[in-house]
Amino acid sequence: MAAQSDVRDGLRYTKDHEWLSESGGEKLVGVTAYAVEQLGDITLVNLDVKPGDTVTAGKAFGTIESVKTLSDLFAPVSGRVVRVNADLVERPELVNEDPYGKAWLIAIEPADAGEASALMDAASYRDFLSKAAH
């Protein structure tokens, strides 16, 4: 592995390399820097949900594609979709440029507030990545 991937404190993480913002009533969902490094140049983001739809933890809500491959996007927690990031339709490269910021994918209002705390914190995710690397 080259340089260590950017893992931000204050976020929750899944084994599928997605992040969930912890603060506020709605939770933003995105893909981690590690995921982006693995995928390479992102060329297409498809979000199969719209505001008002519900997502289920571990179930796909869209796909993200690089030149090389397609990956499913999995909901980190169950809940109702509040917003989707329409910018990514025209500018998928935002995922490469700013995976923890401008390239948030969807905002969720979780069905169960406790579900997020079962996900990995930054320290656990760093540990998870270091084990995944070898």
Added chain:
Amino acid sequence: MTDADAPLRRTPLYDDHRELGGRLVPFAGWEMPVQYTGLVDEHHAVRRAAGLFDVSHMGEFLVTGEHAGAVVNYVVTNDVGRLEDGGAIYTLLCNERGTVVDDLIVYRHAPDRFLIVCNASNRDKVGAHLARFCEHHCDLRDVSDETGLVALQGPKAASILAQAGPGAAEAVAATKSFRFRRFEVAGVPVTAARTGYTGEDGFELFTPWAETPKVWRELLRLGKEAGLKPVGLGARDTLRLEARLSLYGNEIDEATDPLEAGLGWAVKFDKGDFVGRAALEPKKAAGTARKLVGFEVTGRGIARHGYPLKSEAGEVVGVCTSGSPSPTTGKNIGLGYVPAALAAVGTPLVVDCRGRDASAVVVKTPFYKANKAGS
């Protein structure tokens, strides 16, 4: 196929790949670099300057003996009889049903000495197929384990290789497309063939297995200023797709014949009998029911291997064999089989991208054509 549980094999450049930051992945039983700095970056390096590929995993067979030429010519579809010493030819290897066992390059070293290069994934199968026809007639030896192979590809490839040692400049200038010649790189004897799998001018250099790193490092050093980069399998795939070069397992396999794959130019019915001829001749006369076409996705979607292709009316009519964003053209391109009636340039198609329909149109191929020197 290679046993999925067998340990992955490593080329002589394994340590170099690690040092260069290559991301190693399993490929056809080998641990190979899929990329170093990034697929798109590496792709552009090959189109604009040059790229260096490790293809040591490929299979090589040496066929020798008085009847070697006749046997090789009988077993492949192209006309090896047209080769002179120092000449190479692309060909299909077909079975009696006229479908594709593998695609190969055959090199004539001498009238009684031919080298055959096959895909890594087909090495065992090709060896067994060749053995059936060589037995009692000529000697067949699998020399894959002693043969390293690196590909230097791109508009700057020739000028980089020309600096490689005494006599290199003359050798490079004298080696035209699909010709090969021996000289030294970094003191290592190499056989340099002006062939490749990128659509660019370039060379493939056969090296003694253990000395491959010397050649690899020297070429990277010589090419540094010109923008030479190591390139992984990821960009190798997008480069070959833009150039409409078939990939075994995608465009061609044992359910495919060369004619429908658009490779009829490599099947020579005027050369006498060959394996697969009896099955292919009537197909040639009747015309193929389906054809491999290139298409551009004009809607929102990226075609991928295995996605269904539909007619404008929504009926599934074929399948995508390869698809990807094309870094050079900026378009989403693909290859796939469709009924002959839907193969004309301009025909609208629909790609079923995992349940999401994307409009596409049949286009002329190759998607990209270089202004090659040396050809």
